[in-house]
Every structure is written in structure tokens, then in C-alpha cells.
Amino acid sequence: xxxxxxxxxxxxxxxxTALVTGASGGLGAAIARSLHGRGARLVLTGxxxxxxxxxxxxxxxxxxxxxxxxxxxxxxxxxxxxxADVLVLAAALPGTGRLDTWETDQIDRVLxxxxxxxxxxxxxxxxxxxxxxxxxxxxxSSLSAKxxxxxxxxxxxxxxxxxxxxxxxxxxxxxxxxGVTVINPSFIRDAGxxxxxxxxxxxxxxxxxxxxxxxxxxxxxxxxxxxxDVAPASQSVGAAVGGLFPGxxxxxxxxxxxxxxxxxxxxxxxxxx
Ligand SMILES: NC(=O)c1ccc[n+]([C@@H]2O[C@H](COP(=O)([O-])OP(=O)(O)OC[C@H]3O[C@@H](n4cnc5c(N)ncnc54)[C@H](OP(=O)(O)O)[C@@H]3O)[C@@H](O)[C@H]2O)c1
Numbered sequence: 001x002x003x004x005x006x007x008x009x010x011x012x013x014x015x016x017t018a019l020v021t022g023a024s025g026g027l028g029a030a031i032a033r034s035l036h037g038r039g040a041r042l043v044l045t046g047x048x049x050x051x052x053x054x055x056x057x058x059x060x061x062x063x064x065x066x067x068x069x070x071x072x073x074x075x076x077x078x079x080x081x082x083x084a085d086v087l088v089l090a091a092a093l094p095g096t097g098r099l100d101t102w103e104t105d106q107i108d109r110v111l112x113x114x115x116x117x118x119x120x121x122x123x124x125x126x127x128x129x130x131x132x133x134x135x136x137x138x139x140x141s142s143l144s145a146k147x148x149x150x151x152x153x154x155x156x157x158x159x160x161x162x163x164x165x166x167x168x169x170x171x172x173x174x175x176x177x178x179g180v181t182v183i184n185p186s187f188i189r190d191a192g193x194x195x196x197x198x199x200x201x202x203x204x205x206x207x208x209x210x211x212x213x214x215x216x217x218x219x220x221x222x223x224x225x226x227x228x229d230v231a232p233a234s235q236s237v238g239a240a241v242g243g244l245f246p247g248x249x250x251x252x253x254x255x256x257x258x259x260x261x262x263x264x265x266x267x268x269x270x271x272x273x
Contacts, residue, residue, distance in 0.1 A: 014039030022091030026192030034214035068117035095155030097266035114158030147242030179224025186231030206232035
């Protein structure tokens with residue numbers, strides 16, 4: 001149908017310039033490698049210069065060390081965002097822990113990195129892409145953007161916010177040739193912030209792989225669907241139901257030890273604020 005065709009027109013990744021934030025992280029690096037494999041030209045950002053330089057050497061990309069919580073450094077990335085055909089917003093802090101454990105400067109930092117920086121970069125990129133009539137913006141959100149959890153109020157605040165922003169921006173950009181997609185991973189094994197936390201999940205909770213995330217990113221760029229979950233079906237359905245009926249979702253999570261799992265995350269990720 002014509003109404004759907006506008007957003008599902010193919011997008012050629014080969015030769016496109018892709019700016020990836022969080023490229024020094026587990027999933028960002030995997031995304032960068034898969035984009036390189038499809039012939040994209042990469043601009044890779046993060047804070048750890050050594051990791052970025054190694055990835056840039058491997059993929060022929062350019063490494064830019066930028067702290068997204070520093071407003072001057074973020075502004076310096078604007079020209080790169082404006083020049084990109086594809087913007088993948090993967091940088092984030094874990095943001096776990098009960099609210100009474102957070103200091104004001106930590107709250108500011110997680111809001112800056114997880115929400116303000118993606119908004120600013122998307123704003124600049126969307127304007128330039130609209131002018132060129134072509135572009136893709138991919139937001140790495142989380143299943144935590146759909147359903148509330150204890151010990152995750154800051155993470156959920158940023159990921160709910162990112163999802164709402166991205167889907168509204170998508171509606172604004174309809175018909176411009178610029179596609180916007182939100183990707184919602186659940187627990188990703190082998191690399192990334194869940195893997196690094198070392199938390200062991202109860203056996204009934206499945207995980208997905210970094211390759212599942214990279215496949216979703218490629219699909220997002222090529223087809224521009226509104227949203228893709230990267231999660232076992234049971235978690236995807238659970239998050240959707242929890243989003244519709246938050247009281248029920250909260251009680252269900254409590255019944256199956258959700259609070260204990262998120263408290264463990266908070267303990268193991270406390271240094272990442
Ligand atoms: N892994 C999972 O299971 C999972 C599940 C759901 C959603 N996600 C989402 O997927 C995305 C990628 O996560 P990941 O697992 O790859 O996490 P990760 O391995 O912890 O990587 C996080 C990335 O964010 C960057 N970052 C953090 N603070 C920054 C700052 N102030 N300035 C610039 N960059 C900063 C890090 O850069 P430096 O290390 O160089 O500082 C790193 O590249 C995130 O948005 C995350 O919320 C992940």
C-alpha cells in the first residue's frame with residue numbers, strides 16, 4: 001500500500017556514511033563491523049581512544065573521541081552528524097540502581113548521554129538528511145523502554161524518553177525520505193553492558209546475541225520499520241503487556257524475582273555512572 005511504501009523503500013548501505021555512537025562498546029562495535037561488512041564508511045565515536053582506534057584500523061573508519069556528557073564536545077560532533085547518511089545512536093550508561101543512591105551530577109550525566117545527546121544529534125542529522133531527501137536514524141533503546149522495573153528508574157526514564165522522542169520524530173519525518181527506527185534489545189549475551197555486568201539470569205529467561213542486534217540494525221536501515229524488539233518472544237510479549245498494564249507488569253516481575261535481578265545489575269554496574 002502506498003501509505004506504507006514511503007518508509008519501506010530500500011536504502012543502499014554500501015557507500016553510505018554511518019556515524020555510530022558507543023562504537024567502543026560491545027554492541028556498538030558489533031554494529032560497526034556489520035556496517036563495514038556491508039560497505040559503509042564509518043565514523044566511530046566513544047570515550048576510549050584505544051578501542052576506537054583499533055576498530056577504526058580494522059574497519060577503515062575514522063575514530064572520534066567524544067564525551068557526550070560534555071556539551072562543547074557534543075556540539076563538535078554536529079558537523080559529523082549532519083554529514084552522515086546513517087546515524088546509529090548506541091552510546092549509553094547502564095543507569096541502574098535505586099533512585100535514593102543517585103547524586104545530582106550522576107543524574108545529569110545519564111540524562112545527557114542516554115537522552116540529550118541522541119536528541120541533539122538526531123535534530124542536526126534529521127535536518128541535513130531531510131534537505132538531501134535521504135537518511136536513516138537508528139535509536140538503540142531497550143525493552144526497558146516499554147515496561148517499568150525496580151532499580152532502573154533512571155535507565156527507564158532515558159529509554160522510555162528515547163522511544164517516545166524517536167517515534168514522534170519518525171511521524172514528523174514521514175514522506176521526507178528519512179527513516180527512523182527504534183531497536184529494543186533485551187538481555188544480550190557475549191558482549192555489551194549485560195554481558196559485562198556478569199549477572200546470571202534464571203534459566204527461564206533467555207538471551208539474544210550481538211548478531212541478532214546487528215541484523216536488526218541492518219534491517220532498520222534497509223527497511224525503516226518503526227520498531228524492532230531483539231528479545232525472546234516471551235520477553236517481548238511480557239514487556240508489551242507490562243506497558244499496557246503497568247500494575248500487573250510490576251506485580252508479575254516481583255513474583256518472578258525481577259527486583260533481585262535488577263538489584264544485582266545495580267551492584268555490578270555502580271562504577272558506570
Ligand atoms: N547489552 C545489552 O544487553 C543491552 C540491552 C538493551 C539495550 N542495550 C542498549 O544498547 C546500546 C549499546 O549498549 P552496549 O551493551 O554496547 O553497552 P556498553 O558495552 O556498555 O557500551 C556503551 C557505549 O556507550 C559509550 N558511552 C558511555 N558514556 C559515554 C559518554 N559520556 N560519552 C560518549 N560515549 C559514552 C561507551 O563509550 P566508552 O566505553 O568509550 O566510554 C560505550 O561505547 C545502549 O544504548 C544500551 O542501552 C543494550
